[in-house]
Every structure is written in C-alpha cells, then in structure tokens.
Amino acid sequence: MTTDLPTIQQNFVESLSQISRFWGFPKGMGAIFGVLYLSPAPLSLDELVEQTGLTKGAISTEVRSLARIGLVHRSTKLGDRKDYYEAETDFYAAIRSILKERQNSEFDRAIRSVRETLSILEAGAGSNGPEWQFTLERVRALQEFFDAIDSLNNAVIKLEKLGFVNVQRILGVLK
Amino acid sequence: MTTDLPTIQQNFVESLSQISRFWGFPKGMGAIFGVLYLSPAPLSLDELVEQTGLTKGAISTEVRSLARIGLVHRSTKLGDRKDYYEAETDFYAAIRSILKERQNSEFDRAIRSVRETLSILEAGAGSNGPEWQFTLERVRALQEFFDAIDSLNNAVIKLEKLGFVNVQRILGVLK
DNA sequence: TACTATGTTTAGTAATTACTAAACATAGTA
C-alpha cells in the first residue's frame, strides 16, 4: 500500500485519465483536469507540460476544450504574462455547462432528427397502413425513453440546489 | 418533407448510428439496432447484411456486443439453421443490463481506484500535513459527486417500475 | 526597433478503432 503523497496523486490522475477515455474524451484531458484539481494553486501552461508529460500544443488545445465545457478556468495575474489554469470544483456547475454545450452537438442533432421523424409519422398516421403504424409506435416509444432520460438530466442540474443528502431522501421515495 | 416509409426508416437508422457513435460505440452497432428495432419480425444475419451494408463478420461481432449489453436477443427457429435477432424494446431493462455489465469495465475499475485512494488518504489524515489534507478534501468531494451520479443511475433502474408519468411527478418535487 | 516569453496553429506521425475479405469451423443433410 502506497502512502507517499506524490504517488497517490499520480494514481489519482491516472484514474481520471481512464475515466476520461471511457467517456470518449482524450485521456490527456482527464490528466490535465486531474493535475489541476489536485493543485492548491492555479498552474501555468509550462507547469502543466511538466506535470502531465504532454507537449505545449496538446495542452493548449485540450485546456481550451476543458474551458469550453466549464471544467477548467483560465486566469491571469497582473504583471505576469502567463495564463493560469485552475479546476472547477463545483461539478454540478460543470455538468450544467456540459449539458448546455451539448445543445449544439452531433448528439442533439440526432435526437432532434428522431423527434422530427416522429412528427412526420404522426402526421401521416391516418392515411397509412399497419406497417406505418408499427414504425410510429416504435419511434414513439424510443422518443418517450429519451424524454425520460432528459428529465433525469434536468434532475442532475437540480441536485446542485438540493445537495446530496436531500437527493438521497427523494430517491428513497422511489424504493 | 419525406413521407415514404423506407426513407423515413433509413433516416431513423442514420440517427441511431450518430447517437451510437456519440456514446463511443461503433456506428454500425447503432445501425444494426435501428434496423432490428424497426423490424416487425426477427432478422437473420444475412438480412442484416443486406439492410445495413456491413459484412457478415462485422455483424457477427457487433450483434454479439449488442446481445451482451442486452439490447438485442438472439433466437432460433425449429427446423431452420439460421440465427434470428430482434431488438429489446424495454429500454429500462437494457439500461439495467448495461449498468450491470459496466461493473467489470475499465470505467468501474477507475472509479474503484479513486475510492481506494480516498481510503488511503483518510487513513493517513492524522499523521500528515496540510498538503495531505488538501488532497483528501478534493478527492472526497469528487467521490461524493460520483456517489450522487450513481444514485441517479439507480433511479434510472427504478424508473422501470414507476413509469414515465410518475417520474415526471417526482421530478416536479425538485423544482 | 530587435528580442523574449509566451500561447496557437499546422503538418505530419503514431496509435487506435472499425471494418472488410477471406479462411475457417461446425452442424446438418444427402
């Protein structure tokens, strides 16, 4: 069992890399966030280069993605020409930002396309046969599922206001 | 606006491919599921080859992945040597199965690793300085967030029993 | 102005993943 801090930190960063990769982000993104998250003070680009082993270019672009989804914030110090980066610690805020960002994503375009398909099918329901009806039913069922998931997404956002303990209580109702 | 059924179906399958890709699965997987989902009867491997444009090999392996996560079921007919595949229509059942499957995944290994890190940090909290303490706080906060998300996953599973309408009502409480 | 410290973009490479084509395995049938 390892008990020296640097090794522990390194393991943690490694875990975040894995998680990042699992969700389809570059593992470097997870590493950058991990390093920043464990740093008591904001870090410069060069410090990130040193601590993650990535090159300046990679850090530059990935840190921008992280900032775009709100997981990292960029700041500057007066009389210092470096940029400094620090991790968002309010994950609910970050999630809210990610979901907002997602509005324009390929994912949402696809979801919207399913919804449109459903409209077309509904519009033509009267003047078409059982095959059409079958397709309508299936697409509708999927759409309802998407809506349910979406409600849960909204719930995640609301968690922020409630706090974890209250959520546990509410979820208890579901038992 | 397109209103012939084959085109509508094709669009739908295309959308599912996109969604599949977005979640880090091969887009072929989404296409296979889409075709099966819109088919009133189970389809054979050769029919899937025809309708998706993929090769036998690809279908063979991807349909196995889909079966493993419970989104597709394989069946046979007496006196027919083909396998037939059909889509799971109970998405909640599928999600339950996916979450179960996830237990062994890279993702969960990483999550567990964070939890172990937290234990080590907690164990050493008494005999270490403020740096250690800082790391402990941060890792703990992340762990709590993971736990909250996990509660929501469980909630998704429970949705099945409640139905969509009730869920909407419960989520209303959160407003 | 030239120089320096910084961050960004770009062109290319390495690594990964999805997929194809074809060999292979197997169970059933003549």
Next chain:
DNA sequence: TACTATGTTTAGTAATTACTAAACATAGTA
C-alpha cells in the same frame, strides 16, 4: 462420407483520433 448453409475468427486495410515537433503570431520589454 462429401456437400451445403450457416456463423466465427483472423489478418490486414481504411478511417479516425491523439499527439508531437516545429513554425508561427503576438504582446510586452529593452
């Protein structure tokens, strides 16, 4: 037994993605 219809595995290719190295841009300083 040889043959056929099926599904699987394998070796390789195509496509995609993550990343590097280095050129570039720019704001500040001497």
